[in-house]
Amino acid sequence: MRRIRTILLVDDDETTNFLHQRLLFRLNVSDRVLVARNGAQALKILTQPNARFNPTNPVLVLLDLNMPVVDGFEFLKAFQALPSVQQRSAVVVVLTSSLNTQDMDRSNNLPVAGFLTKPLDKVKIDSLLHLHFGSPVAAE
Numbered sequence: 001m002r003r004i005r006t007i008l009l010v011d012d013d014e015t016t017n018f019l020h021q022r023l024l025f026r027l028n029v030s031d032r033v034l035v036a037r038n039g040a041q042a043l044k045i046l047t048q049p050n051a052r053f054n055p056t057n058p059v060l061v062l063l064d065l066n067m068p069v070v071d072g073f074e075f076l077k078a079f080q081a082l083p084s085v086q087q088r089s090a091v092v093v094v095l096t097s098s099l100n101t102q103d104m105d106r107s108n109n110l111p112v113a114g115f116l117t118k119p120l121d122k123v124k125i126d127s128l129l130h131l132h133f134g135s136p137v138a139a140e
Contacts, residue, residue, distance in 0.1 A: 039075030
């Protein structure tokens, strides 16, 4: 199984981030898992000069929509304004507690690769990795 260089969890809920980090490390799908508590922190991480995010080292962004400071929609609009090389370096998947059709409609013209409901589990991660990275999670 090919591992993803970096996964970025963007969620203001500490418990959710902790549980998702543990699952991702247990499944051994990534070299590192970063956490941002809002969209502003996530953008800062993705645009750091030394981040080395590029199309050959993609990052998976798991994005909550409802957060303080900069919410998921504001993040997506700012992400869309980044240079194309930075946009191509990340697969952004909305990870939310509900699949509200209004949220899905609102994000139609934004760079979203998919929607998942919380919490993450092995089946969801396997499907996500297979769809976007061509590589399922290895058997435990």
